[in-house]
Amino acid sequence: MATFKETPFNGLKSLEEHDPELFDLIEQEKSRQWRSLELIASENFTSKAVMDCLGSALTNKYSEGLPHARYYGGNEVVDQVEILCQTRALEAYGLDPTEWGVNVQPYSGSPANFAVYTALLRPHDRIMGLDLPSGGHLTHGFYTYSKKENTRKAVSATSVYFESLPYRVHPETGYIDYDQLERDAGLFKPALIIAGGSAYPREYDYPRFRQIADANGCLLMMDMAHISGLVATGEAASPFKYCDVVTTTTHKSLRGPRAGLIFFRRDSRDFETRINQAVFPALQGGPHEHQIAGVATQLKEVATDDFKLYAKQVKANAVAIANKLSSMGYKIATGGTENHLILWDLKPCNITGSKFEKVCDAVSITLNKNCVPGDHSAITPGGVRIGTPALTTRRFGEADFEQVAMFLHETLQIALKLQDQSGPKLKDFLPLLESSPEIKELRKRVHSFATTFPMPGFDPATMKYKNADGPEHLID
Template sequence: MTSENSLIYGQADLLAKGLQELATHDPELMGILDADVKRQHNTLSLVASCCAVKTRTLAASASVLVNVTAEGTPGRRYHAGCENVDLVESLAISRARQLFDAQYAGVQSHSASSANYQVLSAFLEPGDTLLGMSLDHGGHLTHGSPVTFSGSYYQAIGYGTTSQGLIDYDEVLKLARLHKPRLIICGATAYSRIVDFERFREIADEVGAILLADISHIAGLVATGRHPSPINAAHVTTTCTHKQLAGPRGGLIMSGRDANEMVPGRNKTFAASLEQSVFPWMQGAPAVNIIAAKAAAFGYAMSPEFDAYMERIRTAADTVAMAFQQKDYEVVGRKSENHTVLIRLRGDLTGAIAESALEKCGIIVNKNRVPGETRSAFVTSGLRIGTGSLAQRNLDPEGCLRVVDLICKILDEVKPLGDREYTLDPTMEQQFRAQAKALCVAFPLEDYTQP
């Protein structure tokens, strides 16, 4: 007689079966997926906003939890059949709280942008004033850019950096006193220096504002003590889980000492307000398979392996910033204290041209606006470089110097013909691509290479 359990595939069996069926029944899609695996292996990614997800996290994101609808929170679902979903979400919450020493953690946000909007909607009314970092000076779209919900639904005021590329805290205080914002956002998407969260809290307290810290680009450094933590300085902290945490694409909302305090002018705590703003205010059922992947990522982030990875990120950032300066490029902020190196391009070379030319040569970077920017966001005058993927390739300082040297050689060969058009000798392009691929072979992407 066949037992019931012998007829049931386990999670690992389902993954294997699914891959086999995808290859058999949809070879077109499987071919595209395999092609991008090869692309990622054979190109050097210096994109600050992503890294290679751990394979254990890939497996968790493909779990059977994708079949479960689970509106609500653990123990308070609007659907039956959520007993294991509750365990997974509770595990993710517990690990997030432990990792960041938070009193509250919400793991349902679909992205950091979603998380930021959920925080804004929890505490602001339409037309309220918020104070955030200007996009031109390193802020994020969700911090009050006029082309987004945050900049059109609220009265957004932007603060900037000094001529040295450092956050101008005096300006922040001046603007806060003048405009009396209901909420202040600190944190950035293209800022290479330490953020003084305690100083921001002092300013927020003086004007009666709620402080939101967005640590999407420094979450791993915060978790391992390589950057000051905002958890108990800010009322609320948000981050994504796919940049430094090597997790799935998703968001995380946290609160520290203020979690169980009452929101000024409201009859709710910060934690309760945040919980309600996610569901039912702005989201329906969460992606519970992604929550499982977040739990896996948080588990990895508490390991000695992850700590060593963060150390390599910092070493690489120091090396890359120094190398560009030695090549006579301006490094905005003069150095890096996290994983980001923002450089100002020279002459007529634009970010759009540099990004395109480097991609053709097997190196992936982001064009980016810089302080005093005169070009559009689609052209820009700078490049944003991140060292997360370099650290995952275990590049030593010598390897990082080789990468910067190759980038500079490519940029020197590019001949701009306008803001977007350029020429690059095809023979040189092939040589540069071969050199980039050789670096990829010498420093393979960890976790994605067969032993």
């Protein structure tokens, strides 16, 4: 038997050598991304530079605490990485470091939001966020009520530990009903109002939010996760003039790795200490410095003229696909968009968002079912959400998104035909997708179209599955 020092492990094998099964799955995912039309509004394609950070030696290091105040040794380089990220984050949004600070350690957006609540609220304090069926986010306090069981169900930890009263969009216009928010806040007296959402296609009225918050003595937080890249480039209004705290993810319109940021005002309320201590040690352990490095290098890109042009194109593409679908008689919530996403109301077409999402998956178009104005439940959404950041990264312009709209139109027509055959039940509908020749033919055309565009982050020419071979779902 060999001694320990005679064993062959040296940690230098490639993934392909060490674990071919997992390597194969990653290659399949590369092929899926390259061949598909990615329309999920919360997704994007990050750069090779960011991926290099994520796979770097920084993943080895524990760095609990803050720069120059760590609980372990050996952080002299990591401290520089984190300080660089903090500096670039403040610069990206034009913030004065004497007035604003930032914590770059949250693992993602949801932990960032909960860290703010932990820092600034007490258990059972009252909060108001945009209702999930109105385009809000789970972490803004969503809960449900079951008539059958006569129970109120907390869906996220936010609604477990805090008392939530949501505000909503107007069911006819699709715009946030600020009058309702003002009226209800006057009665509910929340400790915190949360602006922002995950499926709202319009600008936020920050002065009105601030007015309502001041009238009720509460804090105002903005979750700008979806629009952070637009805010950084001036393509969306900035919340920083009006809000006490601003949170964001870094992987949506900002196009970085999956992580989170918390910006806080530096004033007599000492948000800095309270938020830093909520992130660690209250909620997290050691920060993921490889992620923080990825955020830092992406923030360098955000400062470039190229990224400013990208953000402008994201908005132009959203308008283009909205206008094209509208021109074909389809209903777009709020009548259009002012940011990176649209909500397509499918109720007039007599098909659910859930069914349409499945058919889109079958033809390699990726989007998500979503509530639209007038819906009451996130379980049975009446539409889909369509976003432009990912395909804009792949250099799609307005004319290309008009073609995407045509693919979506064709997909819907197929879906309606299949629904006529299957009836209303999803379980009867799904088996028809596998045998439909129309779906196979459309998927082939989607693949042919998508693969004519560049793919950031990795070179399709080096992929294992770059031709029409491999697993069934990769074959044209």
